[in-house]
Amino acid sequence: MDRLGIGFLGGFGLPPVEFVNLTADLGCRHMSAVVQGLPLVPLGYPPFSLKDAKLRRDVLAAMDRRGVTISLGDGFLVLPDAEMHAFTADLDALAELGVPRINVVSLDPDLGRTFDQFAILTELGAQRGIETVVEPVPGLTVGDLPTALAARRHVGRSDFRLLIDTMHLVRSGSGAADVAALDPDHIGYAQLNDTTLQPRGDNYMEEAMFERMVPGEGELPLRAILSALPPDIVIEIEVPRRSLALAGVSPIDRLRPCVAAARHLLSERS
Numbered sequence: 001m002d003r004l005g006i007g008f009l010g011g012f013g014l015p016p017v018e019f020v021n022l023t024a025d026l027g028c029r030h031m032s033a034v035v036q037g038l039p040l041v042p043l044g045y046p047p048f049s050l051k052d053a054k055l056r057r058d059v060l061a062a063m064d065r066r067g068v069t070i071s072l073g074d075g076f077l078v079l080p081d082a083e084m085h086a087f088t089a090d091l092d093a094l095a096e097l098g099v100p101r102i103n104v105v106s107l108d109p110d111l112g113r114t115f116d117q118f119a120i121l122t123e124l125g126a127q128r129g130i131e132t133v134v135e136p137v138p139g140l141t142v143g144d145l146p147t148a149l150a151a152r153r154h155v156g157r158s159d160f161r162l163l164i165d166t167m168h169l170v171r172s173g174s175g176a177a178d179v180a181a182l183d184p185d186h187i188g189y190a191q192l193n194d195t196t197l198q199p200r201g202d203n204y205m206e207e208a209m210f211e212r213m214v215p216g217e218g219e220l221p222l223r224a225i226l227s228a229l230p231p232d233i234v235i236e237i238e239v240p241r242r243s244l245a246l247a248g249v250s251p252i253d254r255l256r257p258c259v260a261a262a263r264h265l266l267s268e269r270s
Contacts, residue, residue, distance in 0.1 A: 004262055005030030005071045007191060007238035009209065011251055013039035015048050016055070017062045022251050024066035026259050030234050031068060033099070034075035035090040040209070041242050050093045059097060071234045072189060073099045073130070076121065078106035078114050078141070084121040095128035101188060103133050103163055106141035114141050115154040122160045131159035133188040137168050139204050144172040152186060161188030164229065165238065166220050167195045167212060171204070176224035184230040191238040192226070192262055194218030210242040215261040222265055237262050 006023045008014075008031070014022065016033055023031040037048040050056055063069060073094040076087060094102065102125055106114040122132040136148040148162050164179060164187055179187070194213040197220075201207050215222055215237070226235070239258045241249075 002029045003235045004028045005234045005236035007236045008032045009238050009240045012041040013045040016059045020062040020066055020068050023068045030071035032072035032074050033070045041245055051089055070097055070099045073102040076102050076104040078108045078117045080108045084117050091128050101131045103135050105135050115151050118151055119155045126159055133161050133163040135163040138172045145174045162186055163189045165191040166225055167193050170220050176228045180228035187230055190229050191236045193239045194220050210240050212239045214257050
């Protein structure tokens, strides 16, 4: 099984057909995608929406031609006073593209409401054959592994699982031993990246969104974390490198070292 995927965040708004081709050119079988694509960095990419039927047809054709699947639909947010039913059309679009899971985070400070909205979104996804994963992100409402586990208990469904992002895991105070202690069925997806143990700036989300490090070039215990993860989940490479992008380095040249490093780490694991 080729487990490696390419995370949309590293493309900074690269349109989805081009992202399919990039993923295949990197030798990977999986990629993540967002329904509403906006250029996160001024690289000249146009906005897009996978709710556009023609774009979905083009993406499906490209995926079929290149042997790529969308392993994760990202960008689902719980916001104060917003309802998950607003995502119905987004979920319909992802279901048509054969997306097996979506990722959700919360910006609603009300933890109880957040958990309830997770449950609603999980049900809406399940109606379309899509499971849901929650990503603990330091500074957000679900900011660490214990809170994510509490969310899972609240939702109480086997199709609501955890996404383990290596940077967020370690920076939130957990590590490989905490992952190893989990029931493997609780983990549905992983994102691989590297960074330093201490923040590299004053704004955590700025670092997380725009400047992560090639796996193995930072200080995270990646070998131990990878060994603790279930052996059958997708490992998505999520390494945005804005400084290189603004310097004119192409997406494939930014990501190729990350893929090589990830393959090396996974080969050591096995």
